[in-house]
Amino acid sequence: MAQTITQKILAQHSGRSRVNPGENIWIDVDILMTHDVCGPPTIDIFKREFGESAKVWDKNKLVILPDHYIFTEDPHARRNIELLREFASLHDLPHYYDVGTSRYKGVCHIALAEEGFNRPGNVLFGTDSHTCTSGAFGLFSTGVGNTDAALIMGTGKIWVKVPDTMRFVFEGDLPPYLMAKDLILSVIGDIGFEGGTYKALEFDGKAVFDLSMEERMTLTNMAIEAGGKNGIIAPDEKTFEYVRSRTDHAFEPVYGDPGASYYSERVYDVSKMEPVVAKPHRPDNLANVSEVAGTRLDRAYIGSCTGGKIEDFMAAAAILEGNEVRVDTFVVPASSEVTRQLRERTMNGKTIWQVFLDAGCKMGHASCGACLGGPVDTFGRANGTEVVISTTNRNFPGRMGSKLAAVYLASPLTVAASALHGTITDPREVLV
Amino acid sequence: MKDIIHGKAYVVGDSIDTDQIIPAVHLVYSMKIPEERQFYGRYALCGLPETSQGLPAGNIPFTAPDRFKSDFTFVIAGTNFGCGSSREHAPFALQEAGAEVVIAESFARIFYRNAVDGGFVIPFESRARLIEQIRTGDVLTLDTRTGVLLNVTTDTEYLLDPLGDIAEILKCGNVFEYARRAGMMA
Structure with missing residues (x-):
């Protein structure tokens, strides 16, 4: 069998x-x-x-x-x-x-x-x-x-x-x-x-x-x-x-049998799919970005095991390079290796780290950070009624620290585009 | 595992995740040192939005703000109870508060496994949507051998799903005793 x-x-x-x-x-x-x-x-x-x-x-x-x-x-x-x-x-x-x-x-x-x-x-x-x-x-x-x-x-x-x-x-x-x-x-x-x-x-x-x-x-x-x-x-x-x-x-690779x-x-045909978000307060609360576009934000967060890898930051940097964010934007590398690459890789002659700094982002240390709230002094933690768009993986009530905060989950492209406008934004609007 | 469990019900909604059962900010306390572990009882279910605390009325904390123990023995939940993180602190917090049983329409698998393997609370599943039939504060009696649940307050009887494979682990007390009997550890 x-x-x-x-x-x-x-x-x-x-x-x-x-x-x-x-x-x-x-x-x-x-x-x-x-x-x-x-x-x-x-x-x-x-x-x-x-x-x-x-x-x-x-x-x-x-x-x-x-x-x-x-x-x-x-x-x-x-x-x-x-x-x-x-x-x-x-x-x-x-x-x-x-x-x-x-x-x-x-x-x-x-x-x-x-x-x-x-x-x-x-x-x-x-x-x-x-x-x-x-x-x-x-x-x-x-x-x-x-x-x-x-x-x-x-x-x-x-x-x-x-x-x-x-x-x-x-x-x-x-x-x-x-x-x-x-x-x-x-x-x-x-x-x-x-x-x-x-x-x-x-x-x-x-x-x-x-x-x-x-x-x-x-x-x-x-x-x-x-x-x-x-x-x-x-x-x-x-x-x-x-x-x-x-x-x-x-290691010995294992593959599924044909006919399992x-x-x-x-x-899914990915060529027909849309940029999406998970609306508060559940990861399955799906909407196309176009359906929630214009929603006012207080904060953007790029980090975590889901959205804090070097390619996530390269994607975000491509949108933020040469621009300024309109809301507090927190950048938290997943690992110290990601941090090192942010300081080594360049875009238009600037390190990726510098691209984020010049765009007005706040730069954090490699860790889980505010993805799960954590102690009250955690970098990027939501402590009030913030509306946040985040590259993380969960948006349950209180997940990023405050039960009163509202968290939208999205891709690094969508989060970066939204940080630029201060409202939820389809990345197609800013990608050239 | 006790044969008969008797006490008050605390009713919550669907998809109660582990951040609501025990918010991440409280996970720093020792689960061993008695003076610290009691805080898990104090903060159990404190992540629920106030209007969702103790249905249908709401605004009823599971554990009163200045207390370490809850008045409630049963947590009655909808679907997907315990979804989210793998924190064993979640079933542990319910046990520390004094809860003995969680009855849900369905459980998230890591919570279910933690509840059983650590012997913290007994997870029973119900086909009926009990959160619409039982009110916070109702007095319940459960026979864990048969799965017969009596709502003493309304004099209504329900039959819960059998525990199945996990009954053996619950009878052993936790997975270690079960593993010893299975010859997996000395």
């Missing part, structure tokens, strides 16, 4: 030749990732269940990336970093990326890619719902809580229910005014933000494989916003090239 890529990866990691949707199975985990919010409580549970002096199952497979509450004076948040530092030191962990050192990375999902931990055919778990991002590299990845992570930390194993797969095929050539963000917001709007609950969301078609690895990560990143268990894209030459440039670690059965299939 033919199987999907998700089934085949799970089967291989459970020592079987095939698994069926709905089955509960125990699988071996290749990589476990945690961060500063969920790492300390995971470590507490690990010690409680396995003993104070217990060893992690494989220190080469544990990756700890502080990223959430980094640039804050909050004493409890700072204590969490201390706890991670102590644990990493005690266990001599090779993959701890400490704050305040040259190893510091920033947002975990982007760092996992940059540091070569996203390897085709693997199983990767993380204590963060956007761990599904890694699936862009043809691996099974999903988010879990602290308890499940502690079990993995001690045993390297976890139980999962094998998901059905929903297939989304994107055909055609992507127009220059659209980005992966428009595609995934459209999917979430179409199926609803519980439409993919418990399912694998697999992205396929020419338009997907035309995308860069960064743009593919935007697709898989938001699988969770439809309730999905994992997002996944089959690996290709672009995948292998990216991975080989980041790690010497061996899918729970559902949707086909």
